[in-house]
Amino acid sequence: MTEAAAAELPQDDDIGELNAIVGFHIRLAHGACYRHFTETFADLELTQKQVSVLWLVDDHPGMSQIDVGTRLQMDRATTMTIVNRLQARGYMRREKSATDGRKQALFLTPEGLTILGHAKDAIREHEAWLKSRFTQKELDTLMELLARIHD
Amino acid sequence: MTEAAAAELPQDDDIGELNAIVGFHIRLAHGACYRHFTETFADLELTQKQVSVLWLVDDHPGMSQIDVGTRLQMDRATTMTIVNRLQARGYMRREKSATDGRKQALFLTPEGLTILGHAKDAIREHEAWLKSRFTQKELDTLMELLARIHD
DNA sequence: GTGCAATTGTTAGTAGAGCATACAATCCCA
DNA sequence: TGGGATTGTATGCTCTACTAACAATTGCAC
Numbered sequence: 001m002t003e004a005a006a007a008e009l010p011q012d013d014d015i016g017e018l019n020a021i022v023g024f025h026i027r028l029a030h031g032a033c034y035r036h037f038t039e040t041f042a043d044l045e046l047t048q049k050q051v052s053v054l055w056l057v058d059d060h061p062g063m064s065q066i067d068v069g070t071r072l073q074m075d076r077a078t079t080m081t082i083v084n085r086l087q088a089r090g091y092m093r094r095e096k097s098a099t100d101g102r103k104q105a106l107f108l109t110p111e112g113l114t115i116l117g118h119a120k121d122a123i124r125e126h127e128a129w130l131k132s133r134f135t136q137k138e139l140d141t142l143m144e145l146l147a148r149i150h151d
Numbered sequence: 152m153t154e155a156a157a158a159e160l161p162q163d164d165d166i167g168e169l170n171a172i173v174g175f176h177i178r179l180a181h182g183a184c185y186r187h188f189t190e191t192f193a194d195l196e197l198t199q200k201q202v203s204v205l206w207l208v209d210d211h212p213g214m215s216q217i218d219v220g221t222r223l224q225m226d227r228a229t230t231m232t233i234v235n236r237l238q239a240r241g242y243m244r245r246e247k248s249a250t251d252g253r254k255q256a257l258f259l260t261p262e263g264l265t266i267l268g269h270a271k272d273a274i275r276e277h278e279a280w281l282k283s284r285f286t287q288k289e290l291d292t293l294m295e296l297l298a299r300i301h302d
Numbered sequence: 303g304t305g306c307a308a309t310t311g312t313t314a315g316t317a318g319a320g321c322a323t324a325c326a327a328t329c330c331c332a
Numbered sequence: 333t334g335g336g337a338t339t340g341t342a343t344g345c346t347c348t349a350c351t352a353a354c355a356a357t358t359g360c361a362c
Contacts, residue, residue, distance in 0.1 A: 017210065021274065023188065026184050033300065055168070080341065102328045103340080104339085147180075216310075226350070228349075232348080233348090255310085
C-alpha cells in the first residue's frame, strides 16, 4: 500500500510511532480526564484548579498563596489569578497573616463551603467514571506510578 | 494541633484528601511532564501538540486536518490554530485534496522534516527523563492503564 | 438526477492556564 | 542595622480549548 493510499484509508487510532511515547499517553489521558471533568462541572462552572484550591484551603484554613501554589505545583502568578477568580465569585477571602506580614491567609466563605460541597459530589461522579475501567489494585498501581512522575 | 497551627507548619506535600483523587494525580503528572517538555524544547520553540502534529503528518503524508484532530483528540478549531502556526513557520503546507474537495491534504516541508528530526532527538531526551524512574515492565503497565483512560 | 443533510475547513470570539518580568512590602539573618 | 530572600501583586504574552457561525463540498435518500 502506498503512503497516499494509507492516507485515504485512515484508522482512527493509528498514531504510528507516537504510540510508543509515554508522554504522549499521559497527555491524551489528561485530556480525556479534563474533558470529562469540564462536562461534569458545567453547572458549577468550576475548573480542576479552582476545585483543588477550594479543597486545599478548606483542609488548611489560613494557608498562604505560596503554600497553595507549592502543593498544587503552580507558580505565584498562576495561583494569584485562580485565587482572584474565586474571591471575585465570593468563594474565598484574603486576610493579612498575623504572623507574617508578607503572607495572605486564605479562607473559604460560607458560599465557598457550599460550592465545595457540591464540587465534592461532582468529583465523586467524575472519579467513578474514571475508576470504572480499573480494579482497585490497578488504581493503586496507577496512582503509585503517577506519583513517581510528579514527586 | 489546632488548624491554625497546622497552617503555620505546612508540609509541602500534604494535600490531604486530594491525595486519594486519581484525576488529581493525572493532572500533576501531566503538569510535571509538560514543564520538562517545555524546558527540553526551549531551543526548538515547539510545543507537545506541535510536535505531535508534525510527527503524525510525517507518518501519514496527505492526511486531512480532521484526521489529525481525531487521532490527537483535538477539535477542528484547535487543530486549525496549530496547523496555522506550523504553516506560518514554514514547517507544513496545505494542499487541496484530490479525492475530497472539502479536505486539505497536509504535508511537511523540507524545513518541517528537519525540525522534526531535531524534535525527535529532544523527545528521546525527554522520554529518558520520564522513563528513568520506571522499569520496562512498569512502563508497559503505565501505558496500558493510561490507554484505558483515553481510548 | 435533485435536494437536503452531513462533513470539512475557516473565522472570530471567549476563557483558562502558565510563564516571565518588574515592583513593593515584609521578613530574616549576618 | 543593612542587605538578601520571600511573598504578593500587576502586566503582558503565549498556547490550548471551546463555541458559534458560515461556506464549500460531498454523499445519500428520494
